[in-house]
Amino acid sequence: MRRLIRFGVSLDNDLLDKFDKLIKQENYTNRSEAIRDLIREKLVKKEWIGNKEVTGAITLVYDHHKRELLNSLIDIQHDFHHLIVSSQHIHVDHDNCLEIIVVKGKPREVEKLANMMKAAKGVKYGALSMATTGKQLK
Numbered sequence: 675m676r677r678l679i680r681f682g683v684s685l686d687n688d689l690l691d692k693f694d695k696l697i698k699q700e701n702y703t704n705r706s707e708a709i710r711d712l713i714r715e716k717l718v719k720k721e722w723i724g725n726k727e728v729t730g731a732i733t734l735v736y737d738h739h740k741r742e743l744l745n746s747l748i749d750i751q752h753d754f755h756h757l758i759v760s761s762q763h764i765h766v767d768h769d770n771c772l773e774i775i776v777v778k779g780k781p782r783e784v785e786k787l788a789n790m791m792k793a794a795k796g797v798k799y800g801a802l803s804m805a806t807t808g809k810q811l812k
């Protein structure tokens with residue numbers, strides 16, 4: 675059975691002041707919720723080191739006039755189709771496209787896919803947001 679446990683934490687007052695300022699900026703209403711999120715963040719990071727399934731989002735910004743780039747991004751996605759849950763394409767302006775690719779799979783493979791897309795010649799911005807399936811978190 676899950677239950678709420680209270681525990682004390684000893685901290686240097688200077689470090690606690692910094693923490694309180696930080697969580698205030700991030701709109702936390704109390705320290706407990708901020709500490710819970712820090713723990714979850716750490717656990718998600720650990721998931722990405724392991725071999726269990728993870729989720730994430732790859733964000734790309736590129737110029738769609740570069741047709742070769744467009745083709746290679748599509749080729750890469752087809753090579754890794756088993757990892758791709760969905761993708762969304764937004765025409766930001768006349769030249770630029772924003773693509774968000776939702777991924778699910780083993781961390782090494784997802785990272786490989788993200789790195790290949792980020793490294794494609796002409797991609798202006800590429801980032802992998804590392805998330806979780808939530809199964810390992812309560």
Ligand code: NI
Pocket residue numbers: 738763764765766770771772
């Ligand atoms: Ni577009």
